[in-house]
Amino acid sequence: MTTTVSTSSDVLAAPSREAIGAVLDPTSRPPAPGALAASVAFGWRALLRFKHMPEQLFDVTAFPLVMTLMFTYLFGGALAGSPREYLQFLLPGILVTSVVMITMYTGVGLNADIGKGIFDRFRTLPIWRPAALVGALYGDILRYLMASLVIVAAGLALGYRPGGGVAGVVAGIGLLVLFAFAFSWVWNLLGLVMRDEKGVTNVSMLLLFPLTFVSNVYVNPDTMPGWLQAVINVNPITHLVAAVRSVMSGESNPGEIWRVLIASAVLTIVFGSLTMRRYDRR
């Protein structure tokens, strides 16, 4: 493991007491950064990690692409007469599903990250306490945006024509990313509570599959039995899909949009504060 580093330059460069003494007194000792500056610095860390581990981005591009293609051609002919027609209904739903699915990497990533010593250093800094987690979410937002763009681009190529135009699509993605940010706090909490990455992944999957499938993503629930419709109606993903669909089609449904905004606020407040409590208590 150390074969590459015992070079002669390493010996020559060995630190001397004088050299270290000379750099001990920093020229300036600025006040601790504010909440925004600190979380932006952590956002920068997330970007650096993408740079060093670009494979992280594979999940957020390949998975949504496969989902879009698969469901369009698998169900399109049977459900709506043609894949193209089905795509008009499906695309907002598959957009929501894909982004909500990748929110789980937030918890997995935090769980892997926090076990390492680096978080000990972060937690001993005199900065705004949630900064490390909020900053990581900035990086996640970037992933949600990338996944959204991939799906919309694929959709357009396959014949998706949103009635809401560019503004509708932008608003739909905005609403979705906002919800995803709020929903990520659930995974942050899970990432802190669970012992290992595998546990986080398992629990996430267990929650996400019913949430995304027992919804209005793939078909209109009108033809389903009443009890199932009731279940689907309490699923927040259903309302998110309805809101995004309405905005993207150009016929916004203010009721659903409000529900999404309120749900996002509640998720952030409840799971955000539970997460921070846990974060401080470890």
Added chain:
Amino acid sequence: MDEASQGLAIETSGLVKTFGNTRAVDGLDLRIPKGAVYGILGPNGAGKTTAVRMLATLLRPDAGQATVLGYDIVREAQQVRGKLSLTGQYASVDETLTGMENLVLLGRLLGHRRAEARKRADQLLAAFGLTEAAGRQVKKYSGGMRRRLDIAASILNTPEVLFLDEPTTGLDPRSRSQVWEIVRAVVAYGTTVLLTTQYLDEADRLAARIAVIDHGRVIAEGTPGELKSAVGGGTVHLRLRDPGQRAQAETVVSRVLGDVIEDDGDKAALRARVGADADVGADAGCDPAAVEEAGSQAAAERAAHTLSELARAGIAVDAFSLGQPSLDEVFLALTDRPVTRATDARSHQEVPA
């Protein structure tokens, strides 16, 4: 802060932390003076890391109290954080980032602007001999380089209190002495360093005072010299002229001194600890200097007595020396773990904690 606490960087009383059934830290009392290296010496699982993590505000104590520079570690955690830096037992740097990126990130988190953070990172990398590795990911660093980067990160804003949790565990001798140089430089600057270690020579070399801990409690505390003399007078080394007399010599030595430690592979060499004399501490009262004095005096007398007993038994000795006990011996005696594979009941010394 009362008057007695004035010169203290860290003060703890009755600190407790339990994990399930394990009492990792079990009533820890420490008084750590400002501006010096304070060593916490203990074996695996003694509770060193747990203690440091509590003091660094990473863990909440279950009971007891502690202050760092007068600030309570629970109620005034954020103020404590403003005073300290931590280099944890396991690398407290981001292994996926480069050395430079790590320091720039930390600089920004400490409130520096980007350009300033870069400048400071350059300075530190140069001083720590890491300029060439600046652009390399930390996971490709050697253990020694990683440690240096970790400590560089800890002094980006030179802290008033620096925690170093086993900073040299797993390093080769050269890297260890590099870390020692860094510690000396930081202390010379005026920082209080709390250093945990399993290496006795390390505590001996660096620390002004040492607390020996075991099972989450302090079992001995003092300067390295005080600790040595509180435990015993050191070790007698003998070289027999005739290795054939070894058995006889062992009998005499163990009668006078207690246990005899065998030297592997050298029949002529004999080693024996001049055991702790329970009376010494009591006679000398609480004055540490007096304890040390009385301890070494008693040791010298006992060593001399050994020599004359050997002469009386007709055993010729070629070489004889009385060494200060190493911290190793101090530690082993205090924790009551056998010194070598010898498990003779006599070799157990009862040392008051």
